[in-house]
Amino acid sequence: MFSIPLRISLLFVFILQCLQPPVSAEFRVTCAPFKRERIDPLATPGKENGHMHSFFGSRGIGPDAVTADELRASCGSCNVQADRSSYWIPTLYYVSKNATVPVKVAIFHVYYHGQSADRQPFPADFSIISGNPNLTEDEARAQGGIGMEWGFEDSSEEKEAWQLPKRKGGGWLRGNIGFPTSVVKDESLGRHRECAHNDEAGCFNVLRMFFAIWYDLRDDWFDFEDGAYLTLSSGGGHTYHGDFINGWEPSMAEQIVRDTKNYVQVGEPSAARRASPGAQSA
Template identity: 30%
Template sequence: EFVAFCAFHHRLMDDPIVFPGQPGASHSHEFMGNTTADAHATLETLLSGDTSCDPVGDRSSYWVPTLFTADDQPVAIEHATFYYLVHVDDPTTVQPYPLGLKVIAGNAKATQPDEAAHIKWSCLGAPDSSTGEIVTCPADSKLELLINFPDCWNGEDLDSADHKSHMAYSGAGACPATHPVVVPALQFKLRYATSGAPGMRLASGPGYTAHGDFFNAWEESALANRLQCLHKLEKCGPAGYPQTSELTNHLYLPMITR
């Protein structure tokens, strides 16, 4: 695996994938990574923009719906870790994302918890929730959200009409024939500045509507170098070199406030 630590940067009612060119058309999102990301984001603007990520070679944009308390106050994301993993049997088959690839995981329109297969709410250090519901943690713990992204690409399209059909999840250690290109399995791990409380909701609705968006703008050389970590099944830190699991799990960027 390899990781990027990308601090929260800004909050907007924009969605560069679902509502491109339409500022204010979306529910509220928390943006991490690229500091210029908004409704008008393109690959070119991202590549020329700054980043809140370590490493700085990751100029991608990552976003999730804003979490609100019962009295409609936004809850800050304290730590945001983006893991790039391998979920196929042959790690040497993993290829880099194409520049400009747009990927969504989770279902903003889910109507029941069992539609939340790829998202998990949990408490720091505790087993993941399997219900898709926001959990209330012990007072000395923190609420976490895990989002797992598809790791198979159709090899042709950077996006699709439903923003999902060009991607698929691997199964039984391989990608389906319809989506033969293996890419890194991205995982968002977000820690909130709360232990959770009754009545919390996302801008998109209940906890099971949690979803994440990824707009790839990794510098090609930086991403290519880190693929070696996946091919060799090494655990690499943000610098792209093998590090101890303890370092990887506890090194966080301080939150940037705006």
């Protein structure tokens, strides 16, 4: 039997542990861009798309619909060997009176977080688009924002979070895209989408994905003068969107859902740069 003082000490330790906030587990993948192409095998399979995209991950991606096995059969540009998924976003351009140039992607991170018992690994056929390239500014404003933000590391410009900057700021420009966690397979779309409500038939929970992208506009050439501006290939900042096709090794897809270790802490952009040195072309 424990002595009374020891039992009190153990009870005190137990209470302290219960009072500690739960660990928010997450896993991060860093990928390099490897091509730009006017295709989108989710939105317009087999056809030329209406705007340019920058691609990351499996090099097995093309204009046609693709399976997880086909993605895993190709090499990839991510730092986790078990991840042969395909990720893509609309290309960001800087437009001046003399030239229109794609802006260099310095860092592309994909965060996976929210590991818990009620989340399921991605199905083998999992694919999804987050964001709406056809959204108008008025619609974005009426919605009170779209859950994403554009901004330089150092800037005093006042604007809507979803608007692209019109003035040069300090550091790198960051954009982000969050993905839904409650999803359902929509046969009419040929991919998954966010559930209309939690009771929708076939709805299930997956890890939350979050794209964090840093663009390098530090060169003096990007002065935002004489009418120069930023635009996405899909339009204004409110049209930012991300596409994902699952290419994870099945065993690792299971592990990143069930393992509650905090693989990587979310840090400031400077910390992210130290983790992923060197700029990469978009």
